[in-house]
Amino acid sequence: MDGITDAPMRAFQGAQNTFTHSVTEFIRVSNHPLPTRVFIRDVPELATRAKTTTDLPVQIQILGGDPDRMAISALNAVAAGATAIDINFGCPAPTVNRNDGGASILRCPQRVYEITKAVREALPASIPVSVKARLGWDTIEPIYENAEQIQRAGASWLTIHARTKTQGYNPPVYWKPIGEIRRDASIPIVANGDIWTVEDFYLCQEQTRCSHYMIGRSALANPNLPHQIAQTLGLQTLTPIPPVDWPKLLQEFHDHSTNFHGPNHPKSLNRLKQWLAIAARFGDFPHFANLKKISDHQDFMTTLTTLCHFQTSSNPLKLVEISHH
Numbered sequence: 544m545d546g547i548t549d550a551p552m553r554a555f556q557g558a559q560n561t562f563t564h565s566v567t568e569f570i571r572v573s574n575h576p577l578p579t580r581v582f583i584r585d586v587p588e589l590a591t592r593a594k595t596t597t598d599l600p601v602q603i604q605i606l607g608g609d610p611d612r613m614a615i616s617a618l619n620a621v622a623a624g625a626t627a628i629d630i631n632f633g634c635p636a637p638t639v640n641r642n643d644g645g646a647s648i649l650r651c652p653q654r655v656y657e658i659t660k661a662v663r664e665a666l667p668a669s670i671p672v673s674v675k676a677r678l679g680w681d682t683i684e685p686i687y688e689n690a691e692q693i694q695r696a697g698a699s700w701l702t703i704h705a706r707t708k709t710q711g712y713n714p715p716v717y718w719k720p721i722g723e724i725r726r727d728a729s730i731p732i733v734a735n736g737d738i739w740t741v742e743d744f745y746l747c748q749e750q751t752r753c754s755h756y757m758i759g760r761s762a763l764a765n766p767n768l769p770h771q772i773a774q775t776l777g778l779q780t781l782t783p784i785p786p787v788d789w790p791k792l793l794q795e796f797h798d799h800s801t802n803f804h805g806p807n808h809p810k811s812l813n814r815l816k817q818w819l820a821i822a823a824r825f826g827d828f829p830h831f832a833n834l835k836k837i838s839d840h841q842d843f844m845t846t847l848t849t850l851c852h853f854q855t856s857s858n859p860l861k862l863v864e865i866s867h868h
């Protein structure tokens with residue numbers, strides 16, 4: 544996710560040992576093919592066989608509308624050390640779409656085919672090329688034709704975000720078409736979109752029968768969800784899953800940020816706030832208002848620890864109060 548799943552976040556997620564796979568933020572190919580150095584700069588994991596230091600495989604995602612420039616960029620990414628390439632046909636951002644990239648390509652299945660095929664043909668067969676797509680621009684039907692073109696072009700798998708571009712991130716999600724495509728597909732289909740709880744996951748699983756799932760925002764809003772889903776899929780046997788320990792998780796993430804940016808970099812604290820803003824908006828993290836204005840990391844962590852500790856220790860008190868009445 545652009546602005547979120549950067550190298551420190553990928554390293555952090557690798558340490559949680561729940562995801563089997565991660566994808567970089569999209570890297571945009573515009574007027575010229577991207578040279579090797581851009582990938583080396585943006586994706587430090589390329590120096591370690593495209594895995595985080597915490598052993599999570601990292602796939603490079605590229606975005607653009609010109610088949611040749613996309614193909615040469617993908618080739619350069621592989622020369623830089625990439626072991627898998629993903630093509631973004633999902634981004635709904637107006638600046639991206641105006642410049643012929645992301646979800647705008649979905650309006651023309653022939654272009655979806657040509658871009659995917661050009662990237663596929665440019666790379667050695669040992670390098671998987673996958674696609675991330677939305678259902679369509681303003682209707683859901685284009686995904687059927689686009690999924691066929693993506694398979695015909697030789698993609699190794701297809702991840703489908705169950706919304707149209709015009710929906711942005713608004714409800715509803717349409718998981719059913721993902722199931723229909725999965726049923727007839729010759730490649731693995733990865734289901735994505737609005738899996739916020741284990742119940743959502745079961746519903747999505749029921750409607751899609753997919754073997755593979757991608758989750759984005761909910762991994763931050765509810766950090767236990769990846770553990771719960773991994774367990775459901777038989778990927779992990781950490782039972783019982785302990786309650787979310789926000790200070791511990793945020794300190795761990797901060798340590799990974801410090802490894803990348805150096806000590807006391809303002810970006811590191813900002814990223815903690817960004818995470819908690821997502822947890823407050825989409826999850827049940829209650830303390831964001833008390834934390835967002837703090838500008839010192841130590842102060843931030845102390846306040847966070849106090850607030851979280853107070854919250855935990857106040858629960859038994861409430862029970863005592865209730866038992867008095």
Ligand SMILES: Cc1cc2nc3c(=O)[nH]c(=O)nc-3n(C[C@H](O)[C@H](O)[C@H](O)COP(=O)(O)O)c2cc1C
Nearest residue numbers: 544545568569675704735736737738758759760761
């Ligand atoms: C801030 C933000 C940035 C995103 N950036 C990307 C991106 O770079 N590449 C991509 O394929 N999807 C991107 N997405 C879409 C997510 O990967 C995902 O498809 C979407 O959030 C729905 O899944 P979720 O409900 O599990 O979050 C982004 C989403 C958000 C909210």
